[in-house]
Amino acid sequence: MKFGFKIIKKSKKSFARAGILETPHGVIHTPAFVSVATQASIKSLAPEDLENLGAEVILSNTYHLYLRPGSAIVKKAGGLHKFMNWLGPTVTDSGGFQVFSLGWGQVHKIGKIGFFPGFEEIEQYKGKSPKLVKITENGVEFSSHLDGSKHFFTPEKSIKIQEDLGADIIFAFDECTSPLAGYDYTKKSLRRTHAWALRCLKAKKRKDQALFGIIQGGDYKDLREDSAKFISSLPFEGIGIGGSLGKTRKNMFKILKWLHPFLPGQKPRHLLGIGNPDDLENCVKRGMDLFDCVWPTRLARRGTLLIKKGRLNIGNARYIKDFRVIEAGCFCYTCQNFTRAYLSHLFRAKELLYHRLATIHNLYFTLNLMRKIRENILKGKP
């Protein structure tokens, strides 16, 4: 099967659309949530669990797999799919996010959105620079977070690694800038990311992988628009929207509104790293097709379970004797078989099964939400 994207239905009330993305390893019904398997594993789940959840696609990370076990090992295993025995569609991130998460993200102690520091707090970062990451025009030098060893990523190297890993969808190597980066830095970084985008296209050899470009530009309107135009003009098979999405979620919606007029209508759009339930719904309405996020899985492991009303912290004392299921009416394996009291016990006892049951629930919740959003688009609802 070849790569292809068909839009089946567009909403009349918003920019939402439902489509089918074909990959050599199967189809993805969009809008879709891509479960995150950074190290070639959805933490605590087996591929069988994913199938039962109805997950269609997963995302692994180039940087992590390059460091361990090494992309040569994965290649020798027959590629990511065979290595981890997940036969459905896969995506790899380029390592570009680690330029941020191991770099300025660490210095600023910040994620890609949220948290608005005061002036004094910004002051304290002056003169500081990332320790694990060194960025030049040619590429990025990483100090491995595992053993401190030095590694140099260029756009060409990222593509080579991603070709060795063999995912169906791969991403251009970019720099995700910090929400605290100023205009000048963001502009300079964007030029570099654009140059890298061209180099990625040129470096790509495999025909059975789809390469997505990535729009950057922080929360600066002119930069975002420039980037949207530039990336959209190139022969990428899809568009990633990355980087700092502003200091609040409202800001993120504003950025998506800026971008929309410049996005090619027929290419899939992947909003990188977003995923809490509210954001998924709101960003589909703003024209996004694909999402990947650690939100449901990470929260699950740390004791937060997703419910319609918001969240449930299973570590709270009131769940010790609560013999109800996480959410009445939920059809996930966990809710079909276990109570809050049992999950509370597993969580407190640090039993490994807790991670699996909680991850199953949160992923089911998220995937089910996406299914409902899609159905509504097909029915012409939102």
Added chain:
RNA sequence: GGACUCAUAGUGUAGCCUGGUUUAACACGCCUCCCUGUCACGGAGGAGAUCAGGGGUUCAAAUCCCCUUGGGUCCG
């Protein structure tokens, strides 16, 4: 019967010798919050102790002295 030794939040300990910097610290536990292209089953707050009880010395005692109670070790 005698000698020695120990007693600090729920648990385990630090502080005691060389009294004031102790509004008594730490770990685990407990209570709550946070987490958006995962370095991280992580991060941030919070509650909780008449320092076994009583007396004494001193400007000042968890800290030095005495007695009582309770536990432990050894000797008869």
